Amino acid sequence: MPHRQRSGSGRLPTAAQGRTSRPGRCPRTLRAAASLDLTPGRPDHQPNPPPTRDQGVRTHEGSRQSSRGQGCRVRRRCARAEGSHEAAGTIVEVGAGVENLRVGDRVALESHLPCGHCFACRTGDAHTCERTQILGMHFDGVFAERVAVPHRICVPLPDGVPLETGALLESAGVAVHAIQRAGYSVAGRGVLVSGAGPVGMVVARLASLMGAAYVMVIEPNPFRRAEAERLGVITMEPGDGVTQRSRELSGHRGGADVAFECSEAASALPTLFDAVRREGTVVTVGHPGRPVPIDVAAQINKRGITPRGIFGRRLWETWEQTLLLLNSGRLDLDWLITHRLQLSQVDEAMELLTGDACKVLLVPGLG
Ligand SMILES: NC(=O)c1ccc[n+]([C@@H]2O[C@H](COP(=O)([O-])OP(=O)(O)OC[C@H]3O[C@@H](n4cnc5c(N)ncnc54)[C@H](O)[C@@H]3O)[C@@H](O)[C@H]2O)c1
Ligand SMILES: [Zn+2]
Incomplete structure (x- = not known):
């Protein structure tokens, strides 16, 4: 058709x-x-x-x-x-x-x-x-x-x-904002992306372009997982194996450096907190439909994880950044x-x- x-x-x-x-x-x-x-x-x-x-x-x-x-x-x-x-x-x-x-x-x-x-x-x-x-x-x-x-x-x-x-661009700008919110700190880093929708895909693409050591995308939909694989990233289904795989990839670091939650699945967020290393960062993009419990004492106080969130695009910094990347030919x-x-x-x-x-x-x- x-x-x-x-x-x-x-x-x-x-x-x-x-x-x-x-x-x-x-x-x-x-x-x-x-x-x-x-x-x-x-x-x-x-x-x-x-x-x-x-x-x-x-x-x-x-x-x-x-x-x-x-x-x-x-x-x-x-x-x-x-x-x-x-x-x-x-x-x-x-x-x-x-x-x-x-x-x-x-x-x-x-x-x-x-x-x-x-x-x-x-x-x-x-x-x-x-x-x-x-x-x-x-x-x-x-x-x-x-x-x-x-x-x-x-x-x-x-x-x-x-x-x-x-x-x-409106949607891609959400991904660019997520990268900005992580302080652009993806170069040389281990990066997790939860959700291979348009937003998660652009986050994964940007992280790769910016020199991430590795990018792992977590996605239940086989079609979208296959699309993500064409970006040259590691993919896997959500579930119990995510934290273990993240630790395998990161070795003695103990987990990925930064994770981006782009699925809105309530179950995804606690997993990402487990799968990042101590003093890692979790950027939330998806809006879960209900409050998500996070173990503050264990994850934020003792493991030192920084949660960050975004809404829309920074006006107009995100648009300028996105257009610069497009115009330069780096981002397609x-x-x-x-x-x-x-x-x-x-x-x-x-x-x-x-x-x-x-x-x-x-x-x-x-x-
Ligand atoms: N914070 C903001 O300002 C902002 C702006 C735009 C979109 N959003 C939200 O960001 C999210 C991503 O946007 P999108 O357009 O890519 O959405 P999308 O719905 O197209 O993609 C979400 C992906 O997450 C996958 N998913 C479902 N459950 C999962 C799980 N447990 N683990 C991992 N992946 C899982 C889905 O299969 C889907 O491929 C949406 O929730 C959207 O509402 C937030
Ligand atoms: Zn106002």
Whole structure:
């Protein structure tokens, strides 16, 4: 079936080669917006009227966004199915109050819209803003042919970065943030990654690129384990053997130096605390659906393990870092794409994500 064909070369680089358009409330402070169009080049396409102050912005499908204020319009080229908040596109209209973007600019979208005024926002930690609004959750997401978004979440793409790659950047940025949160300390280190979803895969890839002594990926899904193996990393299933294998790999060090939890499985976290060495680091990315008990006395006090967590991307340090890596040619993300579907195939895309898939792109106008 055509939609199940792999992307481009379909080859992974080796280590050596270096929902919805829920009409949610928009923030009262929103000053400008962009709308995304998913059908570039369609003959019957007519741009929607530009958003004006105190006027709602219509998507191409006719659903409304409750955004206020000035706005701009973006033609979206592709979006990932899962989450409804990962997209890239081309701007087709810009509102009167938007000075940093022009029609024709190609942009990726940051999914978090921090308030910009609180202590965290004013001191460089906007990723922790407690008034953050999230694309697809607090305001309309990207499963539409055209959506309006605040201009502040548009990230211009360098010329060499295709729109499809742009649609991967929000998620890849989570992985880059995890590496940043570990102090970039993966070179020469033993690295564990729990979960070979798109985030864990990019963490593993980055750790390899940055010179990790070894990377072991823990993943129950055989398809995703096989994908991880193509990165040249060690893989294994979750379970009792993880700690033992980690100790075998690290010898007298007593465990891996750093572990990244990218699965959200509650059972994964205690295992990672066991599998890192004394004074090791555990970075949590996945959000377990319930509190996870950790033996503070044994793991944090006596073994000296440092737990760290991340939320989204550092604004805008993570984007700058990710774009630098992409632009330099060191980091390639396109191998994450296993399927391309039409926008109308959202349900099918969701099904795929529970099986043999990694990144599923919804590409408007796909033949
Ligand atoms: N902290 C943040 O800001 C942030 C941002 C984005 C995503 N996330 C979370 O990060 C996680 C990774 O994102 P993703 O898009 O790669 O998700 P994903 O669901 O595609 O990947 C998770 C992977 O973990 C695997 N898994 C399940 N149980 C496991 C176990 N016990 N041990 C190891 N692996 C196991 C799954 O098979 C899957 O391949 C998700 O939980 C997501 O919600 C967090
Ligand atoms: Zn804030």
